[in-house]
Amino acid sequence: MLTLVRGRQAHLDHLVAGLLCQTTQPDELVIAYMQDEPPHLPAALPFAVRLIQVAGEPMPLALARNRAAAAATGEVLAFLDVDCIPDPEFVRRGREATGEFPHGVFLPEVRYLPANSGGWTTADGAEPDYAHLRHESIRHPSKPDLAGCTVAPIDDFGELWGLAFVLTADCWQAAGGMDEGYCGYGAEETDFGRRLEAAGARLFWLGGTVCFHQHHHVHKPPLQHFESIVRNARLFHDRWGTWCMDYWLDDLARRGLIARNEDGLSVLRHPLPAEIAATRQGPDVLFS
Structure with missing residues (x-):
């Protein structure tokens, strides 16, 4: 174990x-x-x-x-x-x-x-x-x-x-x-x-x-991990030629934080502290 x-x-x-x-x-x-x-x-x-x-x-x-x-x-x-x-x-x-x-x-x-x-x-x-x-x-x-x-x-x-x-x-x-x-x-x-x-x-x-x-609070999307998501998505794309975490990446794009296509991903801006705080879900949300 x-x-x-x-x-x-x-x-x-x-x-x-x-x-x-x-x-x-x-x-x-x-x-x-x-x-x-x-x-x-x-x-x-x-x-x-x-x-x-x-x-x-x-x-x-x-x-x-x-x-x-x-x-x-x-x-x-x-x-x-x-x-x-x-x-x-x-x-x-x-x-x-x-x-x-x-x-x-x-x-x-x-x-x-x-x-x-x-x-x-x-x-x-x-x-x-x-x-x-x-x-x-x-x-x-x-x-x-x-x-x-x-x-x-x-x-x-x-x-x-x-x-x-x-x-x-x-x-x-x-x-x-x-x-x-x-x-x-x-x-x-x-x-x-x-x-x-x-x-x-x-x-x-x-x-x-x-x-x-066991329950713990989640963020939807997990904006508190913005830098890691971007870095790791790029690394995965470099390794395999495709994107992963599409659900989160699409959400980040809709918020105007990133732009991506088949070839690459660009950061347009970083999330503000208030935006990160607003994505924190309440105790009734069990999973992201």
Whole structure:
């Protein structure tokens, strides 16, 4: 199990609580932390913990995932964002699926939770309240319902989602890991999907498990990451000859911030602080 952390200690506490409820325990938890001090963890855990500090600003997500993968000792790499709480079958299903399809990359169902200042554990705080999680969470409208599914093939590697994915260490290495040229928000996981496809991997939806995404405020569009989006979009275009993040780039163009065509992208102006603040969504918005 691998996760990245900057702040969000309460989210990490819930993720660890979910790991403690697994029907098949992970061999280890690798945490790449992008902050000055390591995150707090319970004193005794039934699996090994490896803490890897990764410095950098803006957040070096590709580098952090590479460092976490390099530190892992297992044959299966299950990446789960710190915002997510795995249900009890996550580790078991990841092992089963990679055992059946060693060159597969597997995306579990992710369901989104509303804001909840009281947290998502049982009254005694010992474990996630899974009944409450299932009742309150909703599936992203662009993602399929995986009820009754074991695995289902995905034709488009653009579906690769860094939020939660499972693959073998051999599959990761065959793709060369993530491109560390990407830094900050955006494009690194889309690029990794291209690298996986070129290496001969196969992409699947993974049924039989759900990961619950804990709420945090989002921006639509994420203007606070304007510089990273522009830089990483240009880098992706240089690498692959096409654009990614079209949804966000189109929005930036409509706002008069950028202009782009098949050949390049120009910055017309930077967003004002008031514009950035206005894109911050309320607690009722669960995803961007």
